[in-house]
Amino acid sequence: MKDQLRNIKEIRKEFITVDFFYKECMNRFKIKKISGKDIPSKKVITDQDIHRPGLALSGYFDLFTYKKIQIFGNTEIEYLRKITREDRIKNLNKFFSYDVPCIIITDNNDAPPDLKELADKFNVPLFKTSYPTTKFSYFISDFLDDQFSSQIVLHGSFVDVYGIGLLFSGKSGIGKSEIALDLIERGHRLVADDVVVLSKKAETVLMGSGTSLVEHFMEIRGLGIIDVKSIFGIRSIRYQKRVEVIVELELWDQNRTYERTGLDHKNIKILDVDIEFIKLPIFPGKNITVIVEVIALNYLCKHYGYNAAQVFKKKLSRKIHENKLKEKDPRNIEQINRTIEYFEHDFE
Amino acid sequence: MIEKEVTIVNKAGMHTRPASAIVKIAARYKSDFYISKNNFQVNGKSIIGVMTLAAEQGSKLTLTFDGPDEVWFADEMIKFFENGFGEL
Numbered sequence: 001m002k003d004q005l006r007n008i009k010e011i012r013k014e015f016i017t018v019d020f021f022y023k024e025c026m027n028r029f030k031i032k033k034i035s036g037k038d039i040p041s042k043k044v045i046t047d048q049d050i051h052r053p054g055l056a057l058s059g060y061f062d063l064f065t066y067k068k069i070q071i072f073g074n075t076e077i078e079y080l081r082k083i084t085r086e087d088r089i090k091n092l093n094k095f096f097s098y099d100v101p102c103i104i105i106t107d108n109n110d111a112p113p114d115l116k117e118l119a120d121k122f123n124v125p126l127f128k129t130s131y132p133t134t135k136f137s138y139f140i141s142d143f144l145d146d147q148f149s150s151q152i153v154l155h156g157s158f159v160d161v162y163g164i165g166l167l168f169s170g171k172s173g174i175g176k177s178e179i180a181l182d183l184i185e186r187g188h189r190l191v192a193d194d195v196v197v198l199s200k201k202a203e204t205v206l207m208g209s210g211t212s213l214v215e216h217f218m219e220i221r222g223l224g225i226i227d228v229k230s231i232f233g234i235r236s237i238r239y240q241k242r243v244e245v246i247v248e249l250e251l252w253d254q255n256r257t258y259e260r261t262g263l264d265h266k267n268i269k270i271l272d273v274d275i276e277f278i279k280l281p282i283f284p285g286k287n288i289t290v291i292v293e294v295i296a297l298n299y300l301c302k303h304y305g306y307n308a309a310q311v312f313k314k315k316l317s318r319k320i321h322e323n324k325l326k327e328k329d330p331r332n333i334e335q336i337n338r339t340i341e342y343f344e345h346d347f348e
Numbered sequence: 349m350i351e352k353e354v355t356i357v358n359k360a361g362m363h364t365r366p367a368s369a370i371v372k373i374a375a376r377y378k379s380d381f382y383i384s385k386n387n388f389q390v391n392g393k394s395i396i397g398v399m400t401l402a403a404e405q406g407s408k409l410t411l412t413f414d415g416p417d418e419v420w421f422a423d424e425m426i427k428f429f430e431n432g433f434g435e436l
Contacts, residue, residue, distance in 0.1 A: 003380075007382065007389070007412070007414075008389060009384070009387050009389060011387050011388065153388060153389060153390065155390065155391035155394060155397060172375075172391060172393035172394060173375070173393070193396065194391075194394045194395075194396035194397050194400075195390055195394070195396060195397050195400045211400050213399075213400055213402060214396055214399075214400055217396065218396065219394070219395050219396050225395075225396075
């Protein structure tokens, strides 16, 4: 896994076109185009932040971040309405002399006079939304954050097991796809096989999905290409999932030591996000599917506050402490305590 | 580690048949093998991975070989790409 990560290049979109932005967001965030012209294909958004150009509209253009999406809220609209026509045209002309990607008017405000005409003249797309500025800014920021997030492509299988995103990694031919198939058969859901795209969402969440070409097709060695969705149906797939645990499969190596208690939590950093990392040795005849289901269930237990390894550790420490306090039997006989001290009449 | 840039020369591009031939060659070698196109890197031993690139005629790919038999591996694979997957 670490070798694989060392060689991997981070990918990040350099820009999105305004046209793409509009198509993706018009229904999601109730955006309507109000400029009369088509969106010029060369208009692109290169910055994930948004800008409210209040000061620029008043004529102060120092440090004007014109490359960002320009949001016209109530303040901007009201200001443009109040100033004289002469000032408005002067300031807007200066405003449009910068190559702004697009303008979005919030809170269902009507475009103030001259804005639409000048936007059309300078070929700047003008949009409008019914959402108030703060709410709208939140939506757009989240969308842009996702669009410009860091991504990597990993070789592995990604399955949702009891709601936990388990990403299997390991050498080619070790059986990742077969384990995924076995899990699907048991009612779990495939996210992606072979090519998994991982993106950072916010700062602490890693999301994974497949690619638009492959979707839920997978290759099973000896069989060829199959389509999981058509064989197992809609319940067997999903498009995206948060990555919670990475399970690295490797052939059992006698010279390696494997985790025995589960107390030493290992994490791996992917795109700077900490993800639980489990190295799982495999050998013929070992039922990996069941172990993998237990990994997911154990993760759930920990998430809900029950850490078996910790609980057992405490139990053992308490017992050792009790033994220390107990008066020593002079005959030096150690007793083993059964779970049930007295077997009543349940002999079957 | 060996890195080499190759160009897809055959008309049909890196479609299913060449992809399958590539992973069959790759499976015979121990070394790791990656193919990347525009920073998008996939494992060259996975047929789904190779096909995901959807590499068309004229596209440039970077092949990376890393392991004990990388020299022979790279030699055979680069020839296979340069011969247009036998489709010229």
